[in-house]
Amino acid sequence: MPSDDTPDLALLIGANLPYLRRYARALTGSQGTGDRFAAATLEAILEDASIFDSVHNEKVALFHAFHLVWASAGAPLGEPDTRLSAKAQDHMAHLTPNTREALLLHAIEGFTHEEIGAIMQIEGSEAAELIEIAQREMADAVSGRVMIIEDEAIIAMDISAIVSEMGHTITGVARTRTEAVALAARDKPDLILADIQLADNSSGIDAVNDILKQFDDLPVIFITAFPERLLTGKRHEPAFLITKPYHEDQVRSAVSQAMFFSSTETLVA
Known part of the structure; x- marks a missing residue:
């Protein structure tokens, strides 16, 4: 990406960073762990910002970059720092794989099924199915x-x-x-x-x-x-x-x- 685009990219990332931190925290169960992966995502983008050329929605591109970094590390959860965090981690282990990510992206961050598909590299219809599964499992619990x-x-x-x-x-x-x-x-x-x-x-x-x-x-x-x-x-x-x-x-x-x-x-x- 040309260097004269960097300031604009920095502004776009800065505007969406609080939302990424919120999502990363909810996803990993720990603000510290979430922030580490958010920081790693920014480092990865600084090395190669081409993801913003292939994905036209900057927020989708940022979250997609985060998922690539997080998934490449094995999709780890954070070390619980409170009793509630420990309880959350235990509950999370019983959810159908990928449902929590899809639900958080949709209900909390407001992404469409198609955008979630782009972030998680799945079809939009699969994202919708994951959301339905998560809602059912949580509501019944x-x-x-x-x-x-x-x-x-x-x-x-x-x-x-x-x-x-x-x-x-x-x-x-x-x-x-x-x-x-x-x-x-x-x-x-x-x-x-x-x-x-x-x-x-x-x-x-x-x-x-x-x-x-x-x-x-x-x-x-x-x-x-x-x-x-x-x-x-x-x-x-x-x-x-x-x-x-x-x-x-x-x-x-x-x-x-x-x-x-x-x-x-x-x-x-």
């Missing part, structure tokens, strides 16, 4: 108690309906940081779904971190119109971050994964 932190009543009702239809129990809906902390203390959930901007201008991130001071073993899914507040590229990226407006299958997939793996973490505000 566990059910639990879910707390929702959301100040918009219609959205809260919609999320509650989706989660309830999946077989989970809603412990309640909180509209503010104070309500959220009180609700969690009164009825400990197994999973938290949280918006970032709350009714009284309080922060859903702060609310979640307050709750995690009481219970440090709760997985969290953020559903927000402000993803840039969490995907900074500077700190651990949240494994599950759904952007508004969301699709029902995104919520279902994220909840199934979080309940199955108990592997999501939040950020320190």
